[in-house]
Amino acid sequence: MGNIYLIRHGQASFGADDYDVLSPVGVRQSQALGEHLAQLGLCLDHCVAGTLRRQQDTARLALEAMHANGCQVPPIETDPAFDEFDxxxxxxxxxxxxxxxxxxxxxxxxxxxxxxxxxxxxxxxxxxxxxxxxxxxxxGLETWQAFTARVEAGLGRVLQRASSGDDIAIFTSGGTIAALLHLVTRITPSQAFALNWQIINTSLSQLKFRGRDVTLASFNSQAHVRLLKVPELVTYR
Incomplete structure (x- = not known):
């Protein structure tokens, strides 16, 4: 089976003029994630990110940290399907x-x-x-139904390009992860967003796939920041 790692972006600049910029904490979270993945010996076959700056920068910083710690890393592919809802x-x-x-x-x-x-x-x-x-x-607002259809189409493209046993990272946002949980597990939107509010910045949720069949393996893993014992790296917004 293959693995898809859903990664929420690092902390953005909540309350600033431009939210879509990683804060200094977000930068460190992203680097810590890459260092942790390298320590696990994870070799990514594909890496996909949404178009948002905070998603792209989280992916870039994490992959740079992985490479600095001896891992070969793939280029970052961009798919707007994994952008956050508006x-x-x-x-x-x-x-x-x-x-x-x-x-x-x-x-x-x-x-x-x-x-x-x-x-x-x-x-x-x-x-x-x-x-x-x-x-x-x-x-003009994108509906929940249109949002989930967009996310589902993006997941379909990832699965279509994937080979059996691939390890794939998707750098995205909390709402997009909630939509994927809804699609994969069939929980209600209310249940999906109850989980969404618990997702910390740069946490990992893991999907297992075989062909087009996808199951949830783990949710909201926080080991890379918890092990550092720096409480300010555990953020929700």
Whole structure:
């Protein structure tokens, strides 16, 4: 059987003008991941990343660390199927309907870095309404159904190119991993996102595949940062 390693990107710049940039913590997480994979003796046959800068940079830094520790590494292939869903679009589309019952929501969302727990509560509520379809389709927002279809097509392309026994890394985002869990295990979107909120930056989830048959082998492995005993490297956003 072959293996697909789903890797969430390193910590991005939450609260900054450009979220899609790895923080210094995100850089170290990515390097620690590559060092750990090299220590495990993992030799990747393929590496795929979404188009987002945080995904690409996580892949580049991890592979550089693997190479520096004696591993041969493949080039990074890019597939937009593994991009995150449009979180900003979800907020824009769902916030107006939320304000009557959550009048402080706009202030919290504008100051998320100072209100992290409340930001997460409100964002999770809007994501729930998004995957439940509680928004107007004409607002241009990618639906949950379209998002999962995009991710499924990307997984299909990976499997089509793969050979039996390949080890493949996919550098992606938490929502994309949630969609893959939904597709592979048939859990509900609600269950998938309950797991999504637990995924730490640069964690590994492992899928096993034989042909087009895919099963979940492990979820949210954190050994590469836990073993360093540096608590600030364990981040969720």
């Amino acid at each position: 979180a900003d679009g979800v907020i824009r589309a769902l916030l107006p309907g939320l304000l009557p019952e959550e009048p402080e929501a706009l202030h919290v969302l504008r100051n998320g870095a100072q209100n992290r727990s409340e930001f997460q509560r409100l964002f999770a509520l809007m994501v729930q309404r998004w995957y439940d379809g509680e928004h107007e389709e004409e607002d």
